Amino acid sequence: MPLFGTDGVRGLANGPLTADLALSLAQATAVVLGQGRSAESRRAAGRRLTAVVARDPRISGEFLSAAVEAGLASSGVDVLDAGVLPTPAAAFLIADIDADFGVMVSASHNPAPDNGIKIFARGGVKLPDVVEQRIESAMAGPKLQPTGAGVGRIRRFADAEDRYVVHLLASLPHRLDGIHVVLDCAHGAAAGASPDTFRDAGARVTVIGADPDGLNINDGVGSTHLDNLAAAVLAAGADVGIAHDGDADRCLAVDAQGNVVDGDQIMAILAVAMKERGHLKDDTLVATVMSNLGLHRAMAARGIRVLQTAVGDRYVLEAMNEGGYSLGGEQSGHVIMSEFATTGDGLLTGLHLLAEMARQGKSLAELASIMTVYPQVLVNVRGVDRTRVHDEGVADAVAAVEAELGDSGRVLLRASGTEQLVRVMVEAAEAEVAQETADRLADVVRERLAL
Template sequence: MGDKLFGTDGVRGQANSWPMTAELALKLATAAGRYFRRDKQEHRVVIGKDTRLSGYMIENALTAGFTSTGMNVFLLGPVPTPAIGYLTHSLRADVGVMISASHNQATDNGIKFFGPDGFKLSDEAEEAIEELMRNGVSLAAPENIGRAKRIEDARGRYVEYAKTTFPYRRRLDGLRIVIDCANGAAYRTAPEVLWELGAEVIPVGVDPNGFNINKNCGSTHPETAAAKVVETRADIGICLDGDADRVVIIDERGNVADGDQIMGLIAGRWADEGRLAGGTLVATVMSNLGLERHLEARGIALKRTAVGDRYVVEAMREGGHSLGGEQSGHIVMTDYATTGDGLIAALQFLAGMVETGKKASELARVFEPVPQKLINLRYQPGKEPLETDEVQAAISAGEEALGSNGRLLIRKSGTEPLIRVMGEAMDPALLDSVLGSVVDAVRRAS
């Protein structure tokens, strides 16, 4: 096992192929179990999953690995990723695990770890676990093997907590809400929360079969929910991804608002209420230049990080900031959650509608975005397109052409074999020309 396992969001790959095999999951859990053992009588791990068929296989392998090191396993079943962060801390567990490939296709899967504080692991912790996998670990004595127990009310515990993040004594009465759960982990929790708060709920993507997660639905395909919003004359649409840590909003006209617009709205409202810690929003290098200009005009600072919500959270914790996220819809609010939470972010947007009486369309467009394009290019594993002279020359020429009127961001995905080519410029024709040259060079090198 010479290759690095952990990417920007845990371990991820195609199910039943390295590294996402039952054998690897067992070894990973054994190493993690040994790493998280504490000097106390009982050791606990909570394991949740989304709705992919391969989740059963990986859940069983992880359970075997953890119990072999003396860890007691609490199985939560299908729950959103943010519920793992919450319940790891609530159940006083040593470690939490989410089995999910988030927004990826159903044939992929992944394993994400959370520490006892409910936050995702640091690079150092992940490296230590990989080192244990390489060197091997000692197993528990027969009398010290762990037990496994299913927690039947895990979903209900998260539902009750999510409702507490909505303003006290406020309700969603009179609002017709389309909620698209991407046939994923929140297919029961999200509609329940909205209904219990008083909304008329129109569910989409709530019939998982193991194969249809994220398929033509959810935050990666918001057109499905947008059509339903227009058809039913709903007040708003909410689109989650497969593990419900992302969200995009659809207004009553069917227009989509991404994470940048949602963050811009929440940042402004929290700043007005004196709740925005440090007067700062933390976002990644992918966030639109229009968001940065909007925040600057409001007297709000923008701190940028590398791509990945874990890096956003690290910067938030280091700086004591309360709001951060990604353009893709990961919205992190440390007052409420330890990771991105699509449902709780949506509740903050709904709170704005309830408290101001404004329509979704009046809140979902807080700034005019600078024209931006993102192109994803698949490459063959083992190749390094970005290291070739031709690609580097195309990038340098593109940056020179854009000058101070735009920017380029070219990077490898941390979760898939993709090169992500992103550009921004006020001149759309120039942007198309620059991106075309870079894309052609990457394709030749892939």
Template sequence: MGRLFGTDGVRGLANGDLTPELAMSVAIAAARELADPQSSHPPVVVVGRDPRASGEMLEAAVVAGLASAGATVVRVGVVPTPAVSYLTGEVRADFGVMVSASHNPMPDNGIKLFAAGGVKLSDEVEDAVSARVGEVWERPTGARVGRVHDLLDGAEHYLKHLAAAVTHPLDGLTVVVDCANGAASDVAPEAYRAAGATVIPIFAEPDGFNINDECGATHLDALRAAVVEHGADLGLAHDGDADRCLAVTSAGDVVDGDQIMAILALALRDAGALVEDTLVATVMSNLGLRNAMRETGINLVETKVGDRYLLEALNKHGYSIGGEQSGHIVLPAYAPTGDGLLTGLLLMARVAATGRTLAELASVVMKLPQQLVNVKADRSAAGHPDVLAAVDAATAELGTTGRVLLRPSGTEPLVRVMVEAPSADLAEGIALRIADVVRSV
């Protein structure tokens, strides 16, 4: 059996890979590993979910598992993942559980765990939880069995938290918000209206089956068209659990996570709040972001792909902002994990405060054409001498005008070849050339 936890929780086909039995076992293991053994009180656990149909089944299994382990469960219903993170800290819970598969299609689902304070678990703690799955244990009985309570105003607490983070009123801005028929379908429009914006929501009618279905942060065409149709100032797109945010200009052009990070990093610097004038990004961020940060005097720290590595760098050094191209952006002064609604609010606040359009602000990043080729091959092929020689030759050819990134997949027998170059044709040609070498070894 491979590692139970992936890059963001336990995830798989609901009722196929991720069964109610597995969900219950993970919940029990988490309660036994994450509860404070010295506490005289039962552990308190916040549980939320996104609106996909299988979430009802899996939430019931998680809640049953937690109660069977003696935990007091605070059930908050359908809320964004960052709301569960926030509420875990707000109610001083021992940990939190979010039932969601984020941007994945409806048939999938997942279980995300947050430690006390709403922070994500380290690899070591995840492995410790995994080791307890299926372990023989003594079940509590009688008065030691856990109880279940519903926190009916959890979303309202989260909205107040978001409102406190708004740095400038959004009066005069019109925004189209794609809610991905997901967990933010109610709270995202409400949060943006409360800050002063005129809000036009789309894909905000979840029925359990339509989450992420040709909408949201991974499908931007409908949002782009709606922004132009309504003459809006900008558009925002969230994924199914709203830990991501991508944007669209008034002309319908996409503003990705790299550009959003640059805008927010400059806003923080101007406010004197960018710690050590540093932005944290993964190796997949576009060279254009690196160039823009260098030209504006901001340092850029690179991490491996995955928000856990961003969080490690942010927490270790106390940096102010980090993120990914996908729109998963972390601002530790406001939240311990990525929050798409927070990102959207701060992005619009920068537009309102400067009086500049989103397109003008995003133009600080001149993105280079990027070509990604996934090659079916043993992951060890990435270290073969012939492959390394091909990468060195391409790197020398590009000089300072581009770059090559070779990355074995962490979950599949794939080697990912990513090339950035001054032109799309050159990027594609070099990527395909290296891919052929990978296949041949």
């Protein structure tokens, strides 16, 4: 089974993800990313390679980041330890100081016992599959083992957070004066940077989920648990709530009435605003096949094309990079604004969402009303042969349902990439129709694809 998943190496800390593995992975990364012209030119100039290392506050991040830093330094790489910072901050800093690469130790929205290791190349961009495969292969090969003055140094990146905050504030098209926001930091990596940044941008800030103790990250808080945020917004009489996940690469919101505003709605608001300012490249938004039908309709009505990709932020990024597009993301709140970031950035997204509220003088509910969210039902059909998802009988059933729904709905069947199941997703104008249709298709899948 491959070591790298869809977003780095992830697993139970001290289960499959051990300090030894982290050390070996870092050493292999130094071997592979230490190749190439830029690396050779640095060595020729008598300079060692440099890497930025950051982590989220989960307790295992302490020993895993130490192992990563040890592996890099023992391979002759100078390490700048940025401490606890959001994943997008690490990506930004790699580019900002022209580091050769960087490592983020985080399991994002996963619970505290899990952890992960994400590797970014020069410029703060995610690694392509082929490079990840080379790193995995290099783990079994010889290591770089310099001695004496050739050994790397580990230093504290003292102004890492300040650099990131200044960057975020400089990106804003409008200040946030007059807006009262509740921030849910998921007891995660945004607990330090997010409240200060929103305050510096002019907002009045109430904070929840900002007391990380190493064990409470994502525990009933953050972008996967929005009930507490909605309640806090209502209790404080705030204008809006913003939720991050554990490593703050996501942003979801709730309006003043406590209603959830998801990633599709956030992208719709930002896309229209960016088009008006002439910042939406080719009037195109990149989204996955799971994005709501309402997003497609809202964008079409405003002359914006939606380019669809497979599910996963890496596929969104690939399409954005290939076409040079400026905005893309997922329903989950992973929104990428390529003018300012190389990956999803929950702080950046939240700031720009609130900036649009302030600029237009409208509530979040008013802004979000540009898109009608179609009821969406997802049924996971287990115990079936996912490799036969294109079975003729299943295809005929899907075609029949699509004919029934017409322009008022949508069907998507997708084989899971990790489990023996098929996902049946149906959107319709009415929730009851979506549920009934999804259940009916799920029955066909069970019957036709039974193991």
